[in-house]
Amino acid sequence: MKIGLFFGSFNPIHMGHLIIANTMATATDLEQIWFVVSPQNPFKKNKSLLHEFDRFDMVDRAISDNSKLKVTDIEFSMPRPSYTIDTLTKLQEKFPQHTFKLIIGEDNLAQFKNWKNHEAILQYYGLYVYPRPNSAPHEFGNHPAVQFISAPLLDISATYIRDCIKNNRSIRYMVPDIVEEMISRKKFYI
Ligand SMILES: Nc1ncnc2c1ncn2[C@@H]1O[C@H](COP(=O)(O)OP(=O)(O)OP(=O)(O)O)[C@@H](O)[C@H]1O
Numbered sequence: 685m686k687i688g689l690f691f692g693s694f695n696p697i698h699m700g701h702l703i704i705a706n707t708m709a710t711a712t713d714l715e716q717i718w719f720v721v722s723p724q725n726p727f728k729k730n731k732s733l734l735h736e737f738d739r740f741d742m743v744d745r746a747i748s749d750n751s752k753l754k755v756t757d758i759e760f761s762m763p764r765p766s767y768t769i770d771t772l773t774k775l776q777e778k779f780p781q782h783t784f785k786l787i788i789g790e791d792n793l794a795q796f797k798n799w800k801n802h803e804a805i806l807q808y809y810g811l812y813v814y815p816r817p818n819s820a821p822h823e824f825g826n827h828p829a830v831q832f833i834s835a836p837l838l839d840i841s842a843t844y845i846r847d848c849i850k851n852n853r854s855i856r857y858m859v860p861d862i863v864e865e866m867i868s869r870k871k872f873y874i
């Protein structure tokens with residue numbers, strides 16, 4: 685199967701992530717999209733970052749009604765911080781029957797050449813890139829391993845959602861109802 689990998693903290697997962705994942709799952713040749721939840725980076729202490737199990741749980745609930753979307757905790761047991769190439773290698777070893785592609789926003793492309801073994805990512809996997817506002821110029825516009833996919837731009841972030849919660853403003857429609865319910869019941873981000 686051809687699988688797109690969408691990496692992130694998902695603190696929490698929101699409609700911006702889900703719309704990109706669903707676009708990739710329905711408007712490309714990718715058959716499934718796997719959300720790869722990043723654990724806490726020990727060098728980037730952030731007190732608003734929920735425990736990885738809670739973030740995983742929110743993603744799991746958010747995608748439970750869509751058979752093309754899956755979530756993986758593969759990075760939880762890897763050395764931290766985990767480099768994308770190492771996670772790709774581990775997934776490919778674990779699932780040799782699948783082909784993996786990396787899904788990234790165009791804003792990440794300007795820095796992509798500084799990622800660990802970025803040439804190997806291009807050579808053995810490849811990128812599916814979705815548009816992001818204010819993306820800096822980059823050199824991958826005509827690269828054969830980089831596919832640009834048209835997708836809606838949604839100006840919403842997990843930071844904005846956490847701020848809304850702190851300020852007692854509604855997050856309805858920014859996250860799935862089931863995620864909103866979990867955040868409120870467990871008193872996350874207050
Ligand atoms: N609204 C959005 N549309 C498209 N991509 C997004 C959107 N929000 C985040 N992303 C991208 O999704 C990936 C995972 O996102 P991440 O978990 O860091 O969420 P975030 O909303 O950017 O979080 P935070 O505000 O806490 O930094 C990142 O590459 C990020 O750039």
Ligand SMILES: O=C(O)c1ccc[n+]([C@@H]2O[C@H](COP(=O)([O-])O)[C@@H](O)[C@H]2O)c1
Nearest residue numbers: 691692722766767768769792798799800
């Ligand atoms: O593998 C690398 O060298 C690498 C370097 C920088 C960023 N990344 C990945 O890019 C994504 C966005 O990173 P950041 O630092 O902009 O939040 C995230 O999924 C990181 O794992 C990966």
